[in-house]
Structure formats: structure tokens, C-alpha cells
Amino acid sequence: MVSYVNIGRSTPRLEGEDKVTGGARYTADIELPGTVWGRSLRSPYPHARIVSIDTSKAQQVPGVLAVLTGADTRGIRYGRRLYDVPILAEDRVRFVGDRVAAVAAEDKDTVEEALLLIDVEYEELPAVFESLDALDPGAPILHPEVNSYVGLPRTVDANSNAFVRDTWGKGNIEEGFAQAEITVENTFTVPRQHQAYLEPHSCLVHVDDEGRLQVWTSSKVPYAIKQQLSAALGLPEERILLHPVSIGGDFGGKGSAMDIPLAYFLALRSGRPVRMVMDYMEELTAGNPRHAALIQLKTGVKRDGSIVAHQVKVYFNSGAYGGFKPAPGVNLGGASKSGGPYKIPNVEIEGVQVYTNTVPGGFMRAPGEPQAVFALESHIDIIAGKLGMDPLEFRRRNLIEEGDETPIGTQYRDIRARATLDAAVDAAGYESAKAANVGRGIAINERPAAGGESHSNVTLTPDGSVIVHTSIFEPGTGTYTLLRQIVSEQLNVSVDAIEVQVWDTDGVGFDSGVGGSRVTRVAGMAAYQAANAASRELLSVAADLLGWPEEAISLRDDQVVRQDTGESRPWAELLQRLGRPVVGESHVVETSPSPITSFTAQVAEVSVDPETGQVTLLRFTTAHDAGTVLNPVDHQGQINGAVIQSIGYALTEELQVEEGRVTSTTFGEYKILSAKDIPELRTVILESGNGPGPYNAKGIGENPLGPVAPAIANAVQDAIGVRVQHLPITAEKVYQALKERR
Numbered sequence: 001m002v003s004y005v006n007i008g009r010s011t012p013r014l015e016g017e018d019k020v021t022g023g024a025r026y027t028a029d030i031e032l033p034g035t036v037w038g039r040s041l042r043s044p045y046p047h048a049r050i051v052s053i054d055t056s057k058a059q060q061v062p063g064v065l066a067v068l069t070g071a072d073t074r075g076i077r078y079g080r081r082l083y084d085v086p087i088l089a090e091d092r093v094r095f096v097g098d099r100v101a102a103v104a105a106e107d108k109d110t111v112e113e114a115l116l117l118i119d120v121e122y123e124e125l126p127a128v129f130e131s132l133d134a135l136d137p138g139a140p141i142l143h144p145e146v147n148s149y150v151g152l153p154r155t156v157d158a159n160s161n162a163f164v165r166d167t168w169g170k171g172n173i174e175e176g177f178a179q180a181e182i183t184v185e186n187t188f189t190v191p192r193q194h195q196a197y198l199e200p201h202s203c204l205v206h207v208d209d210e211g212r213l214q215v216w217t218s219s220k221v222p223y224a225i226k227q228q229l230s231a232a233l234g235l236p237e238e239r240i241l242l243h244p245v246s247i248g249g250d251f252g253g254k255g256s257a258m259d260i261p262l263a264y265f266l267a268l269r270s271g272r273p274v275r276m277v278m279d280y281m282e283e284l285t286a287g288n289p290r291h292a293a294l295i296q297l298k299t300g301v302k303r304d305g306s307i308v309a310h311q312v313k314v315y316f317n318s319g320a321y322g323g324f325k326p327a328p329g330v331n332l333g334g335a336s337k338s339g340g341p342y343k344i345p346n347v348e349i350e351g352v353q354v355y356t357n358t359v360p361g362g363f364m365r366a367p368g369e370p371q372a373v374f375a376l377e378s379h380i381d382i383i384a385g386k387l388g389m390d391p392l393e394f395r396r397r398n399l400i401e402e403g404d405e406t407p408i409g410t411q412y413r414d415i416r417a418r419a420t421l422d423a424a425v426d427a428a429g430y431e432s433a434k435a436a437n438v439g440r441g442i443a444i445n446e447r448p449a450a451g452g453e454s455h456s457n458v459t460l461t462p463d464g465s466v467i468v469h470t471s472i473f474e475p476g477t478g479t480y481t482l483l484r485q486i487v488s489e490q491l492n493v494s495v496d497a498i499e500v501q502v503w504d505t506d507g508v509g510f511d512s513g514v515g516g517s518r519v520t521r522v523a524g525m526a527a528y529q530a531a532n533a534a535s536r537e538l539l540s541v542a543a544d545l546l547g548w549p550e551e552a553i554s555l556r557d558d559q560v561v562r563q564d565t566g567e568s569r570p571w572a573e574l575l576q577r578l579g580r581p582v583v584g585e586s587h588v589v590e591t592s593p594s595p596i597t598s599f600t601a602q603v604a605e606v607s608v609d610p611e612t613g614q615v616t617l618l619r620f621t622t623a624h625d626a627g628t629v630l631n632p633v634d635h636q637g638q639i640n641g642a643v644i645q646s647i648g649y650a651l652t653e654e655l656q657v658e659e660g661r662v663t664s665t666t667f668g669e670y671k672i673l674s675a676k677d678i679p680e681l682r683t684v685i686l687e688s689g690n691g692p693g694p695y696n697a698k699g700i701g702e703n704p705l706g707p708v709a710p711a712i713a714n715a716v717q718d719a720i721g722v723r724v725q726h727l728p729i730t731a732e733k734v735y736q737a738l739k740e741r742r
Contacts, residue, residue, distance in 0.1 A: 010633035045091035045128035046357035046660030057117035065107035065267035072327020078232035094320035097286030168408040176309025180300025188375035192655035197250020205263035206273035221513030250475035288324035288362020295375035324362030334369025339407025377443035377710030423621035428603035441714025443707035448594040449699035450516025456526035464572035471511035490531035503724025517699030528694035534584030594692035604711040613735030627691025627698035648706030658690040
């Protein structure tokens with residue numbers, strides 16, 4: 001392995017001190033003169049026609065500056081790619097929580113008083129809450145005008161609530177099943193999961209004296225938000241500016257415009273800057289959670305364990321709108337992972353997104369993937385059981401190897417599936433003896449880093465400072481620390497000498513932002529190239545000013561050093577003579593996912609009480625096929641965070657919806673894990689010399705997510721012989737399964 005000075009060392013977070021001492025400035029901390037509060041009135045019905053709205057009493061409340069209804073924003077739609085979200089409901093509401101009216105007032109109490117005085121008359125309409133019910137011929141059609149929406153990937157049947165269908169596969173599925181000796185079919189369901197970031201969605205919107213829209217918001221994709229606002233509001237992009245602020249957690253959920261378009265209209269009407277902050281009841285009832293899904297799988301196998309055919313349908317419950325889903329395809333590409341990292345010649349996978357009268361689904365880490373992997377890896381264990389084969393051996397027999405295609409026809413380089421699985425199994429003691437009612441389960445997945453676009457500049461100044469500029473608005477993932485490490489490594493200076501400055505959205509043309517585990521690959525490479533460009537220019541300057549041969553000059557701390565003689569000069573002194581800074585620039589565009597993927601294999605060990613069904617997760621082992629680990633403490637933090645979040649998905653978290661109404665409206669009812677719920681965590685890192693990022697790094701953020709839930713489900717099956725096919729795996733579900741078996 002290559003030896004580095006600053007790379008591969010655990011480095012404290014650049015922003016850590018500010019965050020723990022209160023110095024970090026979040027959107028809610030930004031103060032502008034004359035700022036007023038904005039808030040929405042939301043629908044109490046899942047589906048209803050708006051008969052009338054009377055805002056006259058609200059407008060008379062002292063301190064109220066603006067009251068808006070759908071009549072004021074009629075015809076405007078917004079979204080991340082699919083523009084189907086109205087700023088305020090116009091003729092009808094489509095879920096409990098749909099925005100119906102809005103108020104801007106001098107303070108929060110006045111806003112709340114005015115909202116209570118808005119009188120809305122509704123006529124309830126038939127509603128539909130589950131995906132398959134919404135596909136019935138007699139189901140109410142929620143968006144009959146769907147084909148008029150900007151951003152719809154392709155024309156669809158306007159008499160159906162299915163508005164996006166994505167397919168993947170290869171071979172001939174009918175021929176594959178004809179060759180099968182055993183066919184296994186299963187259905188799995190998964191609930192909605194909220195991202196549970198500590199900072200709710202918030203924005204501060206100001207239309208300045210020149211008519212320019214200025215925005216402060218907790219968004220990880222500010223350049224995309226700028227484009228969305230431009231398209232929805234009809235404003236040129238140059239009249240929209242997003243300012244960098246600290247982001248209090250994201251987990252995929254901070255990529256939608258949410259209240260910004262509404263705040264813009266309130267600001268126009270009131271003539272004042274408008275602040276909007278969702279409370280957590282709004283977050284849970286009207287945010288953009290991970291999608292609920294129903295997954296149907298049918299797999300044909302030979303008696304020797306080889307898989308010959310695999311067919312999957314994933315029905316995503318989109319909720320009332322599709323506008324919160326990721327660009328560019330309005331798709332949940334993780335559905336393609338329902339084929340897994342297996343050698344299967346005949347595959348057909350379909351992902352269907354369906355409108356229902358429920359809270360709109362949006363973007364959460366690895367969109368669509370945890371749903372698909374839970375179903376697949378649970379299904380794999382069931383197939384192994386039908387064959388009388390150990391689940392580990394069944395996976396080993398079918399895992400892709402170098403030169404193989406994935407089930408959707410992708411071919412990767414440097415495939416390390418078997419090595420990663422074996423590392424997890426060995427570290428977990430998977431095949432060792434177990435006590436009664438203790439079980440172990442395994443699961444595996446792969447995901448490459450996404451492509452994207454990013455910019456960076458590295459500036460060496462005459463006063464001796466080093467500045468790295470980035471277009472990334474970082475939501476707590478350690479990116480700025482990573483950029484410092486990269487630049488310090490390339491310039492051979494101390495990490496502490498590097499200052500990070502974040503451009504606002506005037507700084508560059510576009511940045512893809514945070515998502516798809518792309519930041520190290522794309523933004524990290526931009527900083528790497530910019531540092532190299534700055535280094536080359538500085539060495540050229542030194543050669544010209546000192547008369548030294550350029551090939552003999554290197555950088556060391558704050559000096560340029562002539563290696564053949566040992567002479568050195570402070571480079572700041574040279575730049576003072578030059579009279580200007582040295583700037584290295586880089587613009588990285590990676591249009592495709594990485595040709596090198598990363599494997600994750602995990603083993604859960606559980607104890608199950610057969611009298612109550614209570615599941616106790618004893619220990620959890622995760623093995624990762626990594627490239628070069630740039631910052632070990634941050635790398636491990638990403639793994640731990642993803643694993644813990646997914647343990648919650650497996651065992652406790654469910655955004656419960658009854659008749660279209662979210663009933664888990666507080667963290668007392670929506671159960672995220674606490675410290676005492678965390679089991680013993682074991683991590684195995686398999687570093688390699690291959691990766692798409694700087695220094696052969698690979699992404700890590702989303703990689704641990706998918707296999708967690710199926711590993712736990714498989715462990716429960718191993719412990720007590722019952723299978724739970726519907727997340728979360730609660731004591732009640734296990735007890736019921738045990739009761740039915742008895």
C-alpha cells in the first residue's frame with residue numbers, strides 16, 4: 001500500500017467545535033431586518049374537494065401581512081424533476097397535510113391565531129391508501145392531468161395511478177422459468193421511514209430591492225434547488241441566490257424545495273423577508289419519508305442451487321405527489337438491487353410508483369434500495385431452505401465473480417463479493433455453536449458511487465494561507481475535513497493550514513450536491529486536481545523567480561525546497577514578490593456510476609424470547625470492500641450511523657398511517673433507537689488499491705444500509721424457525737408467527 005502523510009489518518013472534524021459550542025449558524029439562526037413568520041394551514045382530509053375558503057377574518061388580525069390560497073398560486077407546480085406539487089392546493093386536497101392556505105405575520109403567535117380563523121369548506125372524496133388498491137380499475141384517479149406535468153419521464157395511462165414504471169433485466173424470463181426445477185414465490189412489505197434529522201426543514205426567503213430571490217435553507221443540493229425554483233417560478237437562474245448555512249442532518253431528506261416556493265410568494269405579498277420552519281408534527285405528517293413498498297418475487301432454481309430465472313415487481317407507495325423523488329429519472333433506482341450481486345441469466349425487474357392519498361414519499365439514503373434488498377435477501381434464505389441448503393453456501397454458489405454480469409447486465413471491475421462475504425462470516429463466528437433461541441443471519445449487497453459534477457479551487461496567498469473553495473453544502477458527513485486532508489496531502493502542508501470556504505450558488509455554474517455516495521469520488525477529485533494545479537503553478541513560479549530547475553523543486557510545509565541542494569524559501573515570500581496568489585482550479589464531471597462497485601456483507605446475531613416474541617440484537621458484524629480509507633474515524637462513523645439507522649428500520653421504525661392519516665406524530669410514537677438499543681458492532685474493512693475516488697477511495701455513506709434488515713430477519717428465522725416478511729420485526733409480529741406455527 002502507498003504511504004501517505006495526511007491520508008489514512010483519523011482527523012477531527014473542521015466544523016466539530018462550532019457545532020458542539022453553538023457557533024454553527026443554521027437557517028433558523030439567520031436574522032434579516034424585518035423578518036416575519038410564515039406558516040401553512042393543512043388539510044384534515046386525505047382527499048376532498050375545496051368548496052370554498054374564507055380568509056377575511058384572518059386578514060383582519062393585527063400583525064398579519066399576507067394571506068394566500070391556491071387562487072394566488074394557481075397553475076404553478078414544483079418538484080425535483082417531476083413538477084406535480086402545487087404550492088397551495090387549488091381545487092382539491094390529496095393527503096392529510098396538504099397545504100391549503102398560508103399566512104405571513106409579525107410573529108409566530110399571530111400566524112397561529114390567523115390560521116385558526118381561516119374557514120375552509122370541504123367535500124370529502126373517495127380516497128385510496130395502498131398501492132395495489134390504487135391500481136384497481138375502480139380506484140379514484142388522483143392526477144388525471146398527469147401527462148401535462150413537466151418532468152414526467154414518459155407518457156402514461158391517465159386512467160391509472162401508476163405514473164412511473166422502470167424496468168431492468170436481461171435474457172428471456174419465460175425460458176428461464178421453463179428450465180427451473182423449483183420455483184419459489186414470496187411477497188414482502190416495508191413501511192415508511194422518516195429521516196429523523198434533528199433540524200427540521202427550514203428556509204428564510206428574501207426578495208431584495210433589485211427583485212432578486214435570496215434563500216437560506218437546509219439543502220444539500222442548492223444548485224438543483226436553484227434550477228427547480230427557476231423552472232417553477234419563471235425566474236432566470238441569475239436572479240436566484242442560495243447562501244451556504246450549516247445543515248442539521250439530512251439522510252437524503254434535505255433535497256426538496258419544501259416551503260421555499262410558498263415563502264417566496266409570502267415574501268412578495270408582504271414585502272418582507274419570510275422565515276418558515278416546519279415543526280416535527282409537520283415533518284412526520286407532511287415531510288418526504290422513505291417509501292412504503294410491496295415487493296413480489298418469483299425465482300426459479302435448479303436442484304444444485306443455481307438460479308436460472310428471477311422476476312420481481314416493486315410497488316412503491318408514492319403518496320399524493322411524485323415531486324420529492326430524486327432526479328434525473330423520477331425513479332427509485334434501488335429497486336434494481338432486487339436482483340442482488342448474483343449470477344442470474346434471465347431477469348425481469350419492474351419498479352412501479354403509484355399515487356395514493358397519503359404523505360408523499362421522497363428521498364432517503366439509497367432510495368429504493370433498503371426496500372429491495374430486504375425482500376431479496378430474505379427471499380434468498382427462503383429459497384435455500386426449500387433446497388435444503390445452507391444460506392451461506394447458496395450465496396457462495398451464486399455470487400458474481402470477475403467477468404460476470406449483474407442481474408441487470410452491469411459488468412464491474414475488481415469484484416470482491418466472495419472475499420467480503422467470507423470476511424463477515426469469519427469475524428462474526430457465523431458457523432460456531434449457538435445457544436437455544438439464538439440465531440444468525442447473513443445478507444449481502446453491492447453499490448457503486450454515483451456520478452456527478454463538482455468544482456474546487458485551491459488558492460495559495462501571499463500571506464501564506466491556503467484556501468480550498470468548494471461548491472458543496474455539507475450536511476454533516478465530514479466533507480470539509482476530507483477536502484482539507486486531500487489538499488494538505490497534495491501540497492505537503494499541515495491539515496491545520498487549510499481553510500475551507502464554501503461558494504454560494506453564484507460561485508459556479510452547477511454542483512450535483514450530496515447524494516449517491518458521490519462526494520468523495522466527485523468533490524474529492526475536484527479538490528485533488530485543484531491542489532495539483534496550484535502546486536504545479538507554484539513550482540513554476542519558484543523556478544522562474546529563483547532560477548532553480550523546476551524538476552528539482554518540491555513543497556514541504558510552508559517552503560519550496562530544492563532537492564538537489566537542500567536550499568529552501570518560504571513560498572509566501574515568493575508570492576509577495578510575484579504580487580498575486582496562485583490558484584488551481586478544477587471542474588469534475590463524472591456522468592456515470594463508477595465502473596468499480598463496493599460490496600457489503602453483514603451478519604446479525606439475535607436472541608428471541610419464544611414466550612413473548614421479543615427480539616434482542618446481540619451483535620452485528622459488517623464487512624466492507626473499501627478502497628483507500630481516507631479518514632478512518634469518519635469512515636467508521638458513516639458505517640455506524642448507517643447500520644444503526646437500518647437497525648431502526650428493521651426493528652422499531654414505522655411511520656404509521658391509518659386511513660391516510662399519519663398516527664405516529666412525535667418521537668414518542670415514532671421509535672428511533674437510543675444508545676441503550678445499540679448492540680455490539682463489529683466492522684471489517686477490506687482495503688484495496690482500486691477505487692474511483694482520489695487515492696483509490698470508494699464511497700461508504702449508503703453502502704451499509706441495505707443488508708441490515710434482512711440479516712436480522714434471517715437471524716430471527718434461524719433462531720426460532722419463523723419468518724417475518726413485513727417490517728419492522730416487532731415482538732407482536734414474531735409472537736403472532738409463533739402462534740400460527742403452533
